[in-house]
Amino acid sequence: MPPAIRVHQVAKRYGDVEALAGVDLEIADGEFFGLLGPNGAGKTTLISALAGLVRPDSGTLEVMGHDVQSDYRNARRMLGVVPQELVFDPFFSVRETLQIQAGYFGIAKSPARENWIDEILENLDLTSKAGANMRTLSGGMKRRVLVAQALVHRPPVIVLDEPTAGVDVELRQTLWQFIRRLNREGNTIVLTTHYLEEAESLCGRIAMLKAGRVVALDSTANLLRRCAGHSLRLRLAGGQPPPVLRERGEEKDGLWSIVFDRYEEIETLLAQLRNAGCTIDELEIGKPDLEDVFVSVMQGRLGAARP
Amino acid sequence: MSGFTTLLYKEVLRFWKVGFQTVAAPVLTAMLYLLIFSHVLESRVRVYDTVSYTAFLVPGLVMMSLLQNAFANSSSSLIQSKVTGNIVFVLLPPISYREFYGAYVLAAIVRGLVVGAGVLIATAWFAPLNFEQPLWVVVFAIIGGAVLGSLGVIAGIWADKFDQLAAFQNFLIMPLTFLSGVFYSIHSLPPFWQQVSHFNPVFYMIDGFRYGFFGRSDVSPWQSLAVVACCLGLLAALTLTMLKSGYKLRN
Ligand SMILES: Nc1ncnc2c1ncn2[C@@H]1O[C@H](COP(=O)(O)OP(=O)(O)OP(=O)(O)O)[C@@H](O)[C@H]1O
């Protein structure tokens, strides 16, 4: 079984900008994969190269073992892409848009096709808008149609480039429910998003891109573990901070935070504070989240890529 | 239904849905030309001894409208899709560059034929027409539409903005179609301009098309066919090379 996506040494320049600087990536069949990175990191460029919208300067890309250039017909059939830009064809209604998109993939009109379109519309809460012209939809609804268009040919690999930008909470939940279901049913999902808590809860594995390079690649759990660890955050009732705080902690607006690796350490820390005669006003234990990991990776504080 | 037929269907549906602008408007324009020019010139110009000026003008106007609308269809569809970004919907599916070309050019021919037929029906009232050699009418209508449809694809891909497309239209397509003998027989021109007209491929399209109606023309229809077919071959090769390289569409 070939990987769902294989990216080998892909580079792409736009004038002086190195959008992709030799990216290697393999995403297994059935994964829920996150592609993260700051604005301009190269996420969309990588997705475009995968979809054949952009020709890389060098390197190769495959979808389910099909090269996106030499075997583009099969590669594209296997791939559903939700583009980042909110685009639509103002000449058609929602249903026409989906029927035409299915037709482009060589799927003739049939009860099976119409049922699937109905099912997608239902799951994306678009049924009541099926006959509406694309022009008359709100931004969030247009985004849903983009998702629907990517799914209409039942691709085994689905790539979503910031599908939740500008989408309300309710739809975000419906969308993730649907995408999770598709993932459970065996589809490979690749997601880019700037909402890191979204990526943290959905993605099993994450790649972080910075200036066209993969700077971190690991399972979400490992990434979270590799980060600075837990932190004890506390506020003192008054008096001088004891030496242990000044050595190990960081202060911000009177809130001290001390990083530790194992929960047992808390006991010693608290004992040291008690011995120094401190009164604690407020205390909480912070778990690392993906945002911490992201920030440390982007600042170059955390591990190099492990492809 | 294949990707190709769907794209063709979508392109036809696109202009048909706004038929008022894309079909009715050019038919009206052609009628206005006919009314004005035939009124002013009918008594002064006689082209071939047996053919009245109005009768001479009708096939020219039909072909001019057909050609201009074939160009407008592929070029405006492509530039709109590029500017709005919805061209990705056509670039993501497994449609080859040849199918892409074929669908856009065929749709352009269909639009040209629909408008041409509309102009013919609307203007034929004003002058008696015979179809001496209808096959030539059909052949030149289709090949001419294909040539302008291909030019439209080239212009639509090349232009990044609407004003660049307008420049292409105003500085190339309009002069070529207006200075092609729609309104006159080139035999009525001074020798120098007669020579110049022979370098205009649109002249051969109109001349050959007219031959189908009157069995008379400025040059032999076979010569016209050869010139027009060569043009189509060259433009098709150029367009396919552009599309294959992904020029402006896939980078
Ligand atoms: N068509 C283009 N022409 C010139 N430069 C481009 C083009 N497309 C992308 N770039 C540049 O390539 C780099 C990567 O862009 P890309 O869109 O891939 O980033 P991204 O990671 O998707 O960012 P975002 O999170 O903002 O969507 C950026 O510096 C961008 O300016």
Ligand SMILES: [Mg+2]
């Ligand atoms: Mg992007």
